Amino acid sequence: MDAYGSEPAVSDKSPKPQEPDTAVHEDPNEPAFDWMKPKTSGGSTEATPAANTGATPAAAKTSAASSTATPASGQPGSRADRKAAEAADAGTETPLFGDTRAEDSTTKAPSHYSEPLPTSALQIRPPEDEVARRNAEREQAAKVKPIGPRIFQVLLAIFYPVILLVLAVRAVTSPLFLWVEYNRPGFPGDGYGFSTDDRMTYGSYAVDYLSNWAGPRYLGGLVNQDGEKLFTDSEVAHMADVKLVILSSFGAGLLLIILSIIAILYLRKRSTGGIRRGLFAGSIVTLVIIIGLAVLAALSWQQFFTEFHRIFFANGTWTFSLEDTLIRLFPGQFWIDAGIVIGALVFLAATVTFIFTWPTKRRRGLSDKQEGDNGNAETQDEEPEAASLPKETTDATR
Secondary structure (H helix, E strand, O other): OOOOOOOOOOOOOOOOOOOOOOOOOOOOOOHHHHHHOOEOOOOOEOOOOHHHHOOOHHHHHHHHHHHHHOOOOOOOOOHHHHHHHHHHHHOOOOOOOOOOOHHHHHHOOOOOOOOOOOOHHHHOOOOHHHHHHHHHHHHHHHHOOOHHHHHHHHHHHHHHHHHHHHHHHHHHOOHHHHHHHHHOOOOOOOOOOOOHHHHHHHHHHHHHHHHOOOOOHHHHOOEOOOOOEOOOHHHHHHHHHHHHHHHHHHHHHHHHHHHHHHHHHHHHHHOOOHHHHHHHHHHHHHHHHHHHHHHHHHHOHHHHHHHHHHHHOOOOOOOOOOOOHHHHHOOHHHHHHHHHHHHHHHHHHHHHHHHHOOOOHHHHHHHHHHHHHHHHHHHHHHHHHHHHHHHHHHHHHO
């Protein structure tokens, strides 16, 4: 400081102030400063402290500046540069989010961890064996037929012979069959004085009584030409029993016809070829039953007739003398002819049904084709639903 209190000017010859020594004089044996040492081409760390080389602090500072200016030949000078260099050496990780573009994921190395998305499970395809197992189960379920059509086919096959038998009985219990019997050649006449016209008149009353809703008085009040009662009380009681059996069978037949119509409508809608299969099975059952009964009747008609009456009527209520009106109107030959007509009608109807429902190649091919078309239509209805699943999954992922 001069006499006026001002500081002297600094000249080139003035001594320079000594700068603080910022160089790190690390101990070579101290590992804590290894990250500050620059790397050589061989990968080893080269220590260039100013104290070891005998350089001045200024020279050390110049060396540090040159090292910072050339990061390719040494360690970066700042912490941000070091982190960038470490990231470049380690490689770039894949983003954690699912909306990254596909082209970026192909150029970058996969990361060790990525956070799963909520909809990532929908994009995972199951193993091949699991896919095969599911396809096999789906095909097996498609081949299994519903139990409903099978039940209705069985019911149709059971109802069919009963319906044919009831219809044949109804055809026999008619005035037309009575007229044919009384007028056919070879029919035995009445040994007690009934003419054909008398038989037709009195027999028509008996046949009509079986199918109408009149009481026993309908027959009990009839008298012959002499004014005597035409039918005895035991005959009227037996005809009342016969009427109960006939009307019950007609009612059961009508119920089975209604149920069969329902089964046919159901099978027509739900099972292609189900009606044909049910009627075919029913015709077979009918033929077996009618042939068996015909064999039994041919072997011993009298035994067959007796056992039939024992099933439906009580003992002693269906046996009469030759003089009674029922025997004179309906002799034994009448019941033989009635049995033959009933068996023939049932056999003929069952045979025709059997022929027209026989499973030929054309009928089976047509049924299989229609069932296949129905299955393909159901599959096509399911395909749009299955195709919409990946689209919905992609939208949910986005």
